[in-house]
Amino acid sequence: MAVPLNRSSNVLHLSMSLLDGEFRTILESRIRNHNQNNYSDSKTAYASKQPSFGSHHQDNSDRGGVQPEAETAIGEEFPAYSKESISNMNKIATAMISLGYERECCMAYNMIRKTAFNSELDKLGFTNTSIEDVQRMQWETLEGEISAWIDVLKHCYSVLLPGELKLCNFVFSEYPSVSQRLFNDLASSITVMFLNFAEAVAMTKQSAEKLFKFLDMYETLRDMIPTIDNTTHSRDLKGETFTAKRLLGEAAVSIFCDLEDSIRRDHSRTPVPSGAVHPLTRYTMNYLKYACEYKNTLEQVFQQHQKTEEGNANAGKCNQPDAEITEGADEDGNPKNVAIFSAAENDNGFA
Numbered sequence: 001m002a003v004p005l006n007r008s009s010n011v012l013h014l015s016m017s018l019l020d021g022e023f024r025t026i027l028e029s030r031i032r033n034h035n036q037n038n039y040s041d042s043k044t045a046y047a048s049k050q051p052s053f054g055s056h057h058q059d060n061s062d063r064g065g066v067q068p069e070a071e072t073a074i075g076e077e078f079p080a081y082s083k084e085s086i087s088n089m090n091k092i093a094t095a096m097i098s099l100g101y102e103r104e105c106c107m108a109y110n111m112i113r114k115t116a117f118n119s120e121l122d123k124l125g126f127t128n129t130s131i132e133d134v135q136r137m138q139w140e141t142l143e144g145e146i147s148a149w150i151d152v153l154k155h156c157y158s159v160l161l162p163g164e165l166k167l168c169n170f171v172f173s174e175y176p177s178v179s180q181r182l183f184n185d186l187a188s189s190i191t192v193m194f195l196n197f198a199e200a201v202a203m204t205k206q207s208a209e210k211l212f213k214f215l216d217m218y219e220t221l222r223d224m225i226p227t228i229d230n231t232t233h234s235r236d237l238k239g240e241t242f243t244a245k246r247l248l249g250e251a252a253v254s255i256f257c258d259l260e261d262s263i264r265r266d267h268s269r270t271p272v273p274s275g276a277v278h279p280l281t282r283y284t285m286n287y288l289k290y291a292c293e294y295k296n297t298l299e300q301v302f303q304q305h306q307k308t309e310e311g312n313a314n315a316g317k318c319n320q321p322d323a324e325i326t327e328g329a330d331e332d333g334n335p336k337n338v339a340i341f342s343a344a345e346n347d348n349g350f351a
Helices: 002-036 040-045 068-072 083-098 102-123 131-136 139-171 176-202 208-232 235-265 279-311 336-345
Strands: none
Touching (some): 083 139, 139 176, 139 208, 176 208, 208 235
16 A cells, blocks of 8 residues: 555656646746847836936926836836736646645745846846945935836836736635735835835935935835735835835935034125125025925925924934924924925025
8 A cells, every 4th residue: 555655646746846847937938038028228218317406406307206108118018928828827836736735836936936026127227235335336326226216116016016916816816815925925025125225325424415315215115105005915014114214204304404504504704796696595595496396295204203303302303402493393383494495485596
């Protein structure tokens, strides 16, 4: 009796090995076929770099994220498998899981789809950059990386991940819990890369020119949180997203307050020839005029900062206690830092 059982077990194991190999072949066939198409233009689609303050007020038409034509340039819907391939993968996955080979099936699917997804992100212009590399980047380079981060993250949650969820649900249609687990694992690993980059950017040396890029990233994460919550249903991932958003907000507050301090400490008494507008006044008004475009976001950032300060009595204050402009709120409940935007909005600024 033992001999037939061993023989049956060996036959089953061999069959599952063959199915596993076929499963991997079909999964990887999409990668090979996809690589035959030249996606070198996809980086160009996302290559438009949003300039930092200094040229923002000259042209801010690209503010607002991914443009429709950029997404169109990506080409086919991702991921691209034929109906026959998806049907075959579904049959193989169903057979392997029902016969006790769920671990092997999920391992193959997870590894190959992660590789494919990372390859797609690389083609779109986003790579997993370490904190150390981010810290060493010149601002001009980092500014371009931030632009790519914003565009690719939006495209990821509007196109790539929904396509991945659709594929996962088809392949593992008989096992919804397996499908959800595999997708959550993929979505979490991909999103964490984006969040790590955001946190690394928030830790870079702060300067006034970085404020608006920080706010762009803050807005992107803020707008993505509902999508992340609905897509992955992961509380941990949502919490990590809130943390990254908070760090960017705190960095934005620090930059704004440092600018305020630098203006207050400027005691220049050198007269401007011909009674022209002082360069510092010109710079400050132009800066505030552009900041008005982020008025609502800045209000959110300062309100959150105020709550953090109130919740932690030992936290360092933004400015000195006698700096009334950075403390409390106006009669409408808005932080006083943001109240100055109303005046700037009604001013034509300085050329």
